[in-house]
Amino acid sequence: MPAISLPRHNTFPEAEWRALARHWYPIAYSDELDAGKPLARTLLDEPLIAYRTTGRQVVVARDLCIHRGVPLRHGWQEGDELVCAYHGFRYGADGRCTAIPAQPDLPVPKKLCLSTVASIERLGLVWVCLDPAADTAPALPDWPELSDPAYRMMHDPPPEWDCTPGRQLENFIDVGHFSWIHVGTFGNRAQPEVAPYDVVKTPGGFRVAYPYLAANPDATATGFSGSSTIQRWMTYDLHLPLACRLVVEYEGGKRHCIFDAPTPVSRRKTRIFFFIARNYDHHVPAEDLLAWERKILAEDKPIVESQRPEDLPVDLSEEFHIRSDRFSVAFRTALRDLGLGPAYSA
Ligand code: FES
Ligand SMILES: [Fe+2]
Incomplete structure:
Protein backbone atom coordinates (compact mmCIF):
# COMPACT_ATOMS: atom_id res chain seq x y z
CA MET A 1 0.00 0.00 0.00
CA PRO A 2 1.37 3.46 -0.80
CA ALA A 3 2.38 5.51 2.22
CA ILE A 4 -0.35 7.84 3.35
CA SER A 5 0.30 11.46 2.41
CA LEU A 6 0.97 13.97 5.13
CA PRO A 7 -1.33 16.90 5.87
CA ARG A 8 -0.52 20.02 3.88
CA HIS A 9 0.23 22.07 6.99
CA ASN A 10 1.89 19.33 8.97
CA THR A 11 3.94 20.64 11.92
CA PHE A 12 5.52 17.28 12.87
CA PRO A 13 8.72 15.76 11.54
CA GLU A 14 7.59 13.12 9.05
CA ALA A 15 8.74 10.08 11.05
CA GLU A 16 6.99 11.41 14.12
CA TRP A 17 3.76 12.02 12.23
CA ARG A 18 3.81 8.52 10.74
CA ALA A 19 4.43 6.89 14.12
CA LEU A 20 1.57 8.80 15.75
CA ALA A 21 -0.82 8.30 12.84
CA ARG A 22 -0.92 4.53 13.45
CA HIS A 23 -2.76 4.96 16.77
CA TRP A 24 -6.39 5.72 17.63
CA TYR A 25 -7.40 8.98 19.29
CA PRO A 26 -10.74 10.46 20.28
CA ILE A 27 -11.73 13.46 18.20
CA ALA A 28 -15.18 14.06 19.69
CA TYR A 29 -17.60 12.97 22.35
CA SER A 30 -20.47 10.99 20.82
CA ASP A 31 -23.02 13.54 21.97
CA GLU A 32 -21.19 16.33 20.16
CA LEU A 33 -22.51 14.80 16.95
CA ASP A 34 -26.11 14.57 18.10
CA ALA A 35 -27.07 18.08 16.99
CA GLY A 36 -27.31 17.03 13.32
CA LYS A 37 -24.50 19.39 12.43
CA PRO A 38 -21.06 18.54 11.09
CA LEU A 39 -18.24 19.02 13.57
CA ALA A 40 -14.80 20.20 12.48
CA ARG A 41 -11.81 18.85 14.41
CA THR A 42 -8.11 18.48 13.69
CA LEU A 43 -6.00 15.40 14.33
CA LEU A 44 -2.25 15.46 13.69
CA ASP A 45 -2.66 18.61 11.61
CA GLU A 46 -5.26 16.90 9.43
CA PRO A 47 -8.49 18.94 9.37
CA LEU A 48 -11.43 16.56 9.68
CA ILE A 49 -15.17 16.84 9.42
CA ALA A 50 -17.39 14.47 11.37
CA TYR A 51 -21.13 13.95 11.38
CA ARG A 52 -23.79 11.41 12.29
CA THR A 53 -26.19 10.02 9.69
CA THR A 54 -29.89 9.54 10.32
CA GLY A 55 -29.07 5.84 10.84
CA ARG A 56 -26.69 6.95 13.62
CA GLN A 57 -23.57 5.97 11.71
CA VAL A 58 -20.61 8.29 12.30
CA VAL A 59 -18.75 9.51 9.23
CA VAL A 60 -15.35 11.19 9.44
CA ALA A 61 -13.56 12.58 6.39
CA ARG A 62 -10.74 14.94 5.54
CA ASP A 63 -12.30 18.36 5.57
CA LEU A 64 -11.91 19.26 1.92
CA CYS A 65 -14.26 19.46 -1.03
CA ILE A 66 -12.08 18.59 -3.99
CA HIS A 67 -14.05 20.70 -6.42
CA ARG A 68 -12.33 23.94 -5.35
CA GLY A 69 -10.65 23.00 -2.11
CA VAL A 70 -13.17 24.47 0.28
CA PRO A 71 -13.50 22.93 3.75
CA LEU A 72 -16.87 21.35 4.37
CA ARG A 73 -16.99 23.02 7.77
CA HIS A 74 -18.50 25.98 5.92
CA GLY A 75 -21.33 23.80 4.66
CA TRP A 76 -24.09 21.88 6.36
CA GLN A 77 -25.70 18.49 6.76
CA GLU A 78 -28.91 17.48 5.01
CA GLY A 79 -30.15 14.03 5.94
CA ASP A 80 -27.23 11.68 5.41
CA GLU A 81 -25.33 14.07 3.17
CA LEU A 82 -22.91 16.92 3.55
CA VAL A 83 -23.45 19.95 1.36
CA CYS A 84 -20.49 22.12 0.37
CA ALA A 85 -21.17 25.81 0.95
CA TYR A 86 -19.37 27.03 -2.19
CA HIS A 87 -21.25 25.36 -5.07
CA GLY A 88 -23.55 22.93 -3.30
CA PHE A 89 -21.89 19.64 -4.24
CA ARG A 90 -23.34 16.91 -2.02
CA TYR A 91 -21.49 13.98 -0.47
CA GLY A 92 -22.96 10.75 0.93
CA ALA A 93 -21.87 8.72 3.94
CA ASP A 94 -19.40 6.71 1.85
CA GLY A 95 -17.77 9.98 0.76
CA ARG A 96 -19.02 9.73 -2.83
CA CYS A 97 -20.36 12.88 -4.44
CA THR A 98 -24.07 12.42 -5.14
CA ALA A 99 -25.05 15.67 -6.82
CA ILE A 100 -23.55 18.58 -8.77
CA PRO A 101 -26.33 21.16 -8.76
CA ALA A 102 -24.81 23.39 -11.45
CA GLN A 103 -24.81 20.52 -13.96
CA PRO A 104 -27.45 18.02 -12.91
CA ASP A 105 -27.18 15.89 -16.07
CA LEU A 106 -23.43 15.25 -15.60
CA PRO A 107 -22.77 11.68 -14.43
CA VAL A 108 -20.84 12.13 -11.18
CA PRO A 109 -17.33 10.80 -11.66
CA LYS A 110 -16.19 8.15 -9.17
CA LYS A 111 -13.11 10.11 -8.17
CA LEU A 112 -15.26 12.95 -6.93
CA CYS A 113 -15.16 11.65 -3.42
CA LEU A 114 -14.34 12.88 0.03
CA SER A 115 -11.40 11.18 1.61
CA THR A 116 -13.01 9.33 4.52
CA VAL A 117 -10.91 8.12 7.44
CA ALA A 118 -11.23 5.14 9.80
CA SER A 119 -13.45 5.86 12.75
CA ILE A 120 -15.12 3.92 15.55
CA GLU A 121 -17.68 5.09 18.03
CA ARG A 122 -17.07 3.48 21.39
CA LEU A 123 -17.14 4.41 25.08
CA GLY A 124 -19.03 7.61 24.34
CA LEU A 125 -16.25 8.83 22.07
CA VAL A 126 -15.53 8.95 18.36
CA TRP A 127 -12.07 7.48 17.78
CA VAL A 128 -10.10 8.07 14.60
CA CYS A 129 -6.96 6.54 13.15
CA LEU A 130 -5.40 8.17 10.11
CA ASP A 131 -3.26 5.17 9.19
CA PRO A 132 -4.80 2.01 10.64
CA ALA A 133 -3.10 -1.34 10.25
CA ALA A 134 -5.17 -3.25 7.71
CA ASP A 135 -5.11 -6.54 9.56
CA THR A 136 -5.46 -5.76 13.24
CA ALA A 137 -8.41 -4.73 15.35
CA PRO A 138 -7.97 -1.32 16.94
CA ALA A 139 -6.62 -1.50 20.44
CA LEU A 140 -9.01 0.73 22.32
CA PRO A 141 -9.19 0.86 26.09
CA ASP A 142 -11.66 -1.26 28.00
CA TRP A 143 -13.59 1.06 30.34
S1 FES B 1 -15.72 23.87 -3.66
FE1 FES B 1 -17.20 22.54 -2.86
S2 FES B 1 -18.78 22.63 -4.31
FE2 FES B 1 -17.27 23.90 -5.18
FE1 LIG C 1 -2.88 17.26 38.47
Whole structure:
Protein backbone atom coordinates (compact mmCIF):
# COMPACT_ATOMS: atom_id res chain seq x y z
CA MET A 1 0.00 0.00 0.00
CA PRO A 2 1.37 3.46 -0.80
CA ALA A 3 2.38 5.51 2.22
CA ILE A 4 -0.35 7.84 3.35
CA SER A 5 0.30 11.46 2.41
CA LEU A 6 0.97 13.97 5.13
CA PRO A 7 -1.33 16.90 5.87
CA ARG A 8 -0.52 20.02 3.88
CA HIS A 9 0.23 22.07 6.99
CA ASN A 10 1.89 19.33 8.97
CA THR A 11 3.94 20.64 11.92
CA PHE A 12 5.52 17.28 12.87
CA PRO A 13 8.72 15.76 11.54
CA GLU A 14 7.59 13.12 9.05
CA ALA A 15 8.74 10.08 11.05
CA GLU A 16 6.99 11.41 14.12
CA TRP A 17 3.76 12.02 12.23
CA ARG A 18 3.81 8.52 10.74
CA ALA A 19 4.43 6.89 14.12
CA LEU A 20 1.57 8.80 15.75
CA ALA A 21 -0.82 8.30 12.84
CA ARG A 22 -0.92 4.53 13.45
CA HIS A 23 -2.76 4.96 16.77
CA TRP A 24 -6.39 5.72 17.63
CA TYR A 25 -7.40 8.98 19.29
CA PRO A 26 -10.74 10.46 20.28
CA ILE A 27 -11.73 13.46 18.20
CA ALA A 28 -15.18 14.06 19.69
CA TYR A 29 -17.60 12.97 22.35
CA SER A 30 -20.47 10.99 20.82
CA ASP A 31 -23.02 13.54 21.97
CA GLU A 32 -21.19 16.33 20.16
CA LEU A 33 -22.51 14.80 16.95
CA ASP A 34 -26.11 14.57 18.10
CA ALA A 35 -27.07 18.08 16.99
CA GLY A 36 -27.31 17.03 13.32
CA LYS A 37 -24.50 19.39 12.43
CA PRO A 38 -21.06 18.54 11.09
CA LEU A 39 -18.24 19.02 13.57
CA ALA A 40 -14.80 20.20 12.48
CA ARG A 41 -11.81 18.85 14.41
CA THR A 42 -8.11 18.48 13.69
CA LEU A 43 -6.00 15.40 14.33
CA LEU A 44 -2.25 15.46 13.69
CA ASP A 45 -2.66 18.61 11.61
CA GLU A 46 -5.26 16.90 9.43
CA PRO A 47 -8.49 18.94 9.37
CA LEU A 48 -11.43 16.56 9.68
CA ILE A 49 -15.17 16.84 9.42
CA ALA A 50 -17.39 14.47 11.37
CA TYR A 51 -21.13 13.95 11.38
CA ARG A 52 -23.79 11.41 12.29
CA THR A 53 -26.19 10.02 9.69
CA THR A 54 -29.89 9.54 10.32
CA GLY A 55 -29.07 5.84 10.84
CA ARG A 56 -26.69 6.95 13.62
CA GLN A 57 -23.57 5.97 11.71
CA VAL A 58 -20.61 8.29 12.30
CA VAL A 59 -18.75 9.51 9.23
CA VAL A 60 -15.35 11.19 9.44
CA ALA A 61 -13.56 12.58 6.39
CA ARG A 62 -10.74 14.94 5.54
CA ASP A 63 -12.30 18.36 5.57
CA LEU A 64 -11.91 19.26 1.92
CA CYS A 65 -14.26 19.46 -1.03
CA ILE A 66 -12.08 18.59 -3.99
CA HIS A 67 -14.05 20.70 -6.42
CA ARG A 68 -12.33 23.94 -5.35
CA GLY A 69 -10.65 23.00 -2.11
CA VAL A 70 -13.17 24.47 0.28
CA PRO A 71 -13.50 22.93 3.75
CA LEU A 72 -16.87 21.35 4.37
CA ARG A 73 -16.99 23.02 7.77
CA HIS A 74 -18.50 25.98 5.92
CA GLY A 75 -21.33 23.80 4.66
CA TRP A 76 -24.09 21.88 6.36
CA GLN A 77 -25.70 18.49 6.76
CA GLU A 78 -28.91 17.48 5.01
CA GLY A 79 -30.15 14.03 5.94
CA ASP A 80 -27.23 11.68 5.41
CA GLU A 81 -25.33 14.07 3.17
CA LEU A 82 -22.91 16.92 3.55
CA VAL A 83 -23.45 19.95 1.36
CA CYS A 84 -20.49 22.12 0.37
CA ALA A 85 -21.17 25.81 0.95
CA TYR A 86 -19.37 27.03 -2.19
CA HIS A 87 -21.25 25.36 -5.07
CA GLY A 88 -23.55 22.93 -3.30
CA PHE A 89 -21.89 19.64 -4.24
CA ARG A 90 -23.34 16.91 -2.02
CA TYR A 91 -21.49 13.98 -0.47
CA GLY A 92 -22.96 10.75 0.93
CA ALA A 93 -21.87 8.72 3.94
CA ASP A 94 -19.40 6.71 1.85
CA GLY A 95 -17.77 9.98 0.76
CA ARG A 96 -19.02 9.73 -2.83
CA CYS A 97 -20.36 12.88 -4.44
CA THR A 98 -24.07 12.42 -5.14
CA ALA A 99 -25.05 15.67 -6.82
CA ILE A 100 -23.55 18.58 -8.77
CA PRO A 101 -26.33 21.16 -8.76
CA ALA A 102 -24.81 23.39 -11.45
CA GLN A 103 -24.81 20.52 -13.96
CA PRO A 104 -27.45 18.02 -12.91
CA ASP A 105 -27.18 15.89 -16.07
CA LEU A 106 -23.43 15.25 -15.60
CA PRO A 107 -22.77 11.68 -14.43
CA VAL A 108 -20.84 12.13 -11.18
CA PRO A 109 -17.33 10.80 -11.66
CA LYS A 110 -16.19 8.15 -9.17
CA LYS A 111 -13.11 10.11 -8.17
CA LEU A 112 -15.26 12.95 -6.93
CA CYS A 113 -15.16 11.65 -3.42
CA LEU A 114 -14.34 12.88 0.03
CA SER A 115 -11.40 11.18 1.61
CA THR A 116 -13.01 9.33 4.52
CA VAL A 117 -10.91 8.12 7.44
CA ALA A 118 -11.23 5.14 9.80
CA SER A 119 -13.45 5.86 12.75
CA ILE A 120 -15.12 3.92 15.55
CA GLU A 121 -17.68 5.09 18.03
CA ARG A 122 -17.07 3.48 21.39
CA LEU A 123 -17.14 4.41 25.08
CA GLY A 124 -19.03 7.61 24.34
CA LEU A 125 -16.25 8.83 22.07
CA VAL A 126 -15.53 8.95 18.36
CA TRP A 127 -12.07 7.48 17.78
CA VAL A 128 -10.10 8.07 14.60
CA CYS A 129 -6.96 6.54 13.15
CA LEU A 130 -5.40 8.17 10.11
CA ASP A 131 -3.26 5.17 9.19
CA PRO A 132 -4.80 2.01 10.64
CA ALA A 133 -3.10 -1.34 10.25
CA ALA A 134 -5.17 -3.25 7.71
CA ASP A 135 -5.11 -6.54 9.56
CA THR A 136 -5.46 -5.76 13.24
CA ALA A 137 -8.41 -4.73 15.35
CA PRO A 138 -7.97 -1.32 16.94
CA ALA A 139 -6.62 -1.50 20.44
CA LEU A 140 -9.01 0.73 22.32
CA PRO A 141 -9.19 0.86 26.09
CA ASP A 142 -11.66 -1.26 28.00
CA TRP A 143 -13.59 1.06 30.34
CA PRO A 144 -16.60 -0.96 31.57
CA GLU A 145 -18.01 1.86 33.71
CA LEU A 146 -19.02 3.67 30.53
CA SER A 147 -21.55 1.01 29.61
CA ASP A 148 -22.65 0.32 33.18
CA PRO A 149 -25.97 2.02 34.03
CA ALA A 150 -24.84 2.34 37.65
CA TYR A 151 -22.46 5.04 36.48
CA ARG A 152 -23.23 8.53 35.25
CA MET A 153 -20.80 9.88 32.63
CA MET A 154 -20.23 13.63 32.58
CA HIS A 155 -18.03 15.84 30.45
CA ASP A 156 -17.33 19.39 29.39
CA PRO A 157 -16.49 20.38 25.81
CA PRO A 158 -12.95 19.06 25.27
CA PRO A 159 -10.47 21.89 25.86
CA GLU A 160 -7.35 22.52 23.82
CA TRP A 161 -4.06 23.06 25.64
CA ASP A 162 -0.76 24.37 24.35
CA CYS A 163 1.20 21.25 25.17
CA THR A 164 2.05 17.81 23.88
CA PRO A 165 -0.15 14.84 24.80
CA GLY A 166 2.80 13.03 26.38
CA ARG A 167 3.35 15.81 28.92
CA GLN A 168 -0.38 16.05 29.64
CA LEU A 169 -0.87 12.32 30.16
CA GLU A 170 2.21 12.11 32.34
CA ASN A 171 0.77 14.88 34.48
CA PHE A 172 -2.41 12.84 34.85
CA ILE A 173 -0.50 9.81 36.14
CA ASP A 174 1.91 11.77 38.35
CA VAL A 175 1.10 10.87 41.96
CA GLY A 176 3.78 13.17 43.36
CA HIS A 177 2.21 16.52 42.51
CA PHE A 178 -1.10 16.35 44.39
CA SER A 179 0.26 17.83 47.61
CA TRP A 180 1.78 20.77 45.74
CA ILE A 181 -0.18 22.26 42.88
CA HIS A 182 -3.52 20.83 44.00
CA VAL A 183 -3.66 22.32 47.50
CA GLY A 184 -6.54 24.50 46.26
CA THR A 185 -8.64 21.36 45.67
CA PHE A 186 -7.80 17.84 46.87
CA GLY A 187 -4.07 18.21 47.58
CA ASN A 188 -2.97 17.71 51.18
CA ARG A 189 0.24 19.64 51.91
CA ALA A 190 0.68 17.61 55.07
CA GLN A 191 1.19 14.49 52.90
CA PRO A 192 4.17 15.31 50.65
CA GLU A 193 5.89 11.95 50.94
CA VAL A 194 5.06 9.47 48.21
CA ALA A 195 5.03 5.91 49.50
CA PRO A 196 6.57 3.26 47.27
CA TYR A 197 4.13 1.71 44.81
CA ASP A 198 4.28 -0.99 42.16
CA VAL A 199 3.84 -0.56 38.43
CA VAL A 200 2.11 -3.67 37.12
CA LYS A 201 2.21 -4.57 33.44
CA THR A 202 -1.21 -5.20 31.88
CA PRO A 203 -2.13 -6.31 28.34
CA GLY A 204 -2.73 -2.69 27.27
CA GLY A 205 -0.24 -0.82 29.43
CA PHE A 206 0.22 -0.46 33.18
CA ARG A 207 -1.73 -0.46 36.41
CA VAL A 208 -0.79 1.45 39.52
CA ALA A 209 -2.66 1.44 42.83
CA TYR A 210 -1.93 4.34 45.12
CA PRO A 211 -3.70 5.36 48.33
CA TYR A 212 -3.79 9.05 49.18
CA LEU A 213 -5.12 10.95 52.16
CA ALA A 214 -6.65 13.85 50.28
CA ALA A 215 -7.93 17.21 51.45
CA ASN A 216 -11.72 17.42 51.51
CA PRO A 217 -12.69 21.09 51.30
CA ASP A 218 -15.83 20.52 49.21
CA ALA A 219 -18.30 17.88 50.37
CA THR A 220 -20.16 18.06 47.06
CA ALA A 221 -17.07 16.93 45.18
CA THR A 222 -16.48 13.83 47.26
CA GLY A 223 -19.91 13.14 48.73
CA PHE A 224 -18.44 13.07 52.24
CA SER A 225 -18.88 15.89 54.73
CA GLY A 226 -17.64 16.47 58.22
CA SER A 227 -13.96 15.76 57.76
CA SER A 228 -11.19 17.94 56.38
CA THR A 229 -9.41 14.94 54.88
CA ILE A 230 -10.61 11.85 53.07
CA GLN A 231 -8.97 8.56 52.20
CA ARG A 232 -8.79 7.86 48.47
CA TRP A 233 -7.86 4.49 47.03
CA MET A 234 -6.71 5.32 43.53
CA THR A 235 -6.14 2.85 40.72
CA TYR A 236 -4.73 3.97 37.39
CA ASP A 237 -5.07 1.90 34.25
CA LEU A 238 -2.89 3.34 31.56
CA HIS A 239 -3.73 2.20 28.05
CA LEU A 240 -0.86 2.87 25.68
CA PRO A 241 -0.09 5.09 24.07
CA LEU A 242 -2.24 7.92 25.40
CA ALA A 243 -5.30 7.02 27.43
CA CYS A 244 -5.83 6.43 31.12
CA ARG A 245 -8.64 5.66 33.53
CA LEU A 246 -8.28 6.56 37.18
CA VAL A 247 -10.70 4.97 39.63
CA VAL A 248 -10.90 6.93 42.85
CA GLU A 249 -12.60 4.78 45.42
CA TYR A 250 -13.92 6.12 48.71
CA GLU A 251 -15.31 4.35 51.71
CA GLY A 252 -18.40 2.24 51.08
CA GLY A 253 -17.64 1.37 47.45
CA LYS A 254 -18.26 4.88 46.16
CA ARG A 255 -16.32 5.15 42.92
CA HIS A 256 -15.46 8.31 41.06
CA CYS A 257 -13.71 7.52 37.76
CA ILE A 258 -11.68 10.03 35.82
CA PHE A 259 -10.73 9.40 32.21
CA ASP A 260 -8.00 11.18 30.31
CA ALA A 261 -7.28 10.79 26.60
CA PRO A 262 -5.22 13.60 25.08
CA THR A 263 -5.35 13.87 21.30
CA PRO A 264 -2.51 15.42 19.30
CA VAL A 265 -4.01 18.29 17.29
CA SER A 266 -0.68 19.62 16.08
CA ARG A 267 2.84 19.38 17.40
CA ARG A 268 2.21 21.75 20.29
CA LYS A 269 -1.56 21.56 20.65
CA THR A 270 -3.54 18.88 22.42
CA ARG A 271 -7.27 18.40 22.76
CA ILE A 272 -8.06 16.83 26.08
CA PHE A 273 -10.86 14.32 26.48
CA PHE A 274 -11.08 14.46 30.25
CA PHE A 275 -14.34 13.19 31.69
CA ILE A 276 -15.82 11.54 34.72
CA ALA A 277 -18.21 8.76 35.67
CA ARG A 278 -19.39 7.96 39.18
CA ASN A 279 -21.64 5.36 40.74
CA TYR A 280 -23.18 7.48 43.50
CA ASP A 281 -24.74 10.86 44.26
CA HIS A 282 -26.72 10.97 41.03
CA HIS A 283 -28.80 13.77 42.53
CA VAL A 284 -25.83 16.18 42.44
CA PRO A 285 -25.97 18.33 39.30
CA ALA A 286 -23.34 17.34 36.75
CA GLU A 287 -22.36 20.99 36.52
CA ASP A 288 -21.26 21.01 40.18
CA LEU A 289 -19.07 17.95 39.71
CA LEU A 290 -17.63 19.22 36.44
CA ALA A 291 -16.87 22.60 38.01
CA TRP A 292 -14.74 20.78 40.57
CA GLU A 293 -12.82 18.91 37.85
CA ARG A 294 -12.32 22.17 35.93
CA LYS A 295 -10.76 23.68 39.01
CA ILE A 296 -8.32 20.77 39.24
CA LEU A 297 -7.47 21.00 35.54
CA ALA A 298 -6.89 24.74 35.93
CA GLU A 299 -4.26 23.93 38.55
CA ASP A 300 -2.47 21.59 36.14
CA LYS A 301 -2.72 23.61 32.95
CA PRO A 302 -0.16 26.41 33.53
CA ILE A 303 2.37 23.87 34.78
CA VAL A 304 1.96 21.47 31.86
CA GLU A 305 1.87 24.22 29.24
CA SER A 306 5.14 25.64 30.54
CA GLN A 307 7.14 22.40 30.72
CA ARG A 308 10.31 22.37 28.64
CA PRO A 309 11.15 20.63 26.47
CA GLU A 310 7.56 20.45 25.31
CA ASP A 311 8.04 16.89 24.08
CA LEU A 312 8.15 14.22 26.73
CA PRO A 313 11.76 13.05 26.91
CA VAL A 314 11.75 9.29 26.44
CA ASP A 315 15.50 9.22 26.80
CA LEU A 316 15.61 8.69 30.56
CA SER A 317 18.95 10.46 30.88
CA GLU A 318 17.34 13.75 29.95
CA GLU A 319 15.50 14.43 33.21
CA PHE A 320 15.98 13.39 36.83
CA HIS A 321 13.81 10.65 38.25
CA ILE A 322 12.93 9.81 41.85
CA ARG A 323 11.06 6.87 43.37
CA SER A 324 7.68 8.53 42.92
CA ASP A 325 8.34 8.76 39.17
CA ARG A 326 8.28 5.01 38.61
CA PHE A 327 4.98 5.25 36.78
CA SER A 328 6.15 7.98 34.43
CA VAL A 329 9.44 6.15 33.83
CA ALA A 330 7.43 3.07 32.78
CA PHE A 331 5.26 5.27 30.54
CA ARG A 332 8.23 6.94 28.87
CA THR A 333 9.99 3.63 28.35
CA ALA A 334 6.86 2.11 26.80
CA LEU A 335 6.45 5.05 24.42
CA ARG A 336 10.04 4.67 23.34
CA ASP A 337 9.52 0.92 22.81
CA LEU A 338 6.46 1.67 20.70
CA GLY A 339 8.65 3.68 18.37
CA LEU A 340 7.26 6.93 19.68
CA GLY A 341 10.64 7.99 20.97
CA PRO A 342 11.42 10.49 18.23
CA ALA A 343 7.90 11.79 18.62
CA TYR A 344 8.40 12.80 22.18
CA SER A 345 12.06 13.65 22.54
CA ALA A 346 13.36 17.13 21.95
S1 FES B 1 -15.72 23.87 -3.66
FE1 FES B 1 -17.20 22.54 -2.86
S2 FES B 1 -18.78 22.63 -4.31
FE2 FES B 1 -17.27 23.90 -5.18
FE1 LIG C 1 -2.88 17.26 38.47
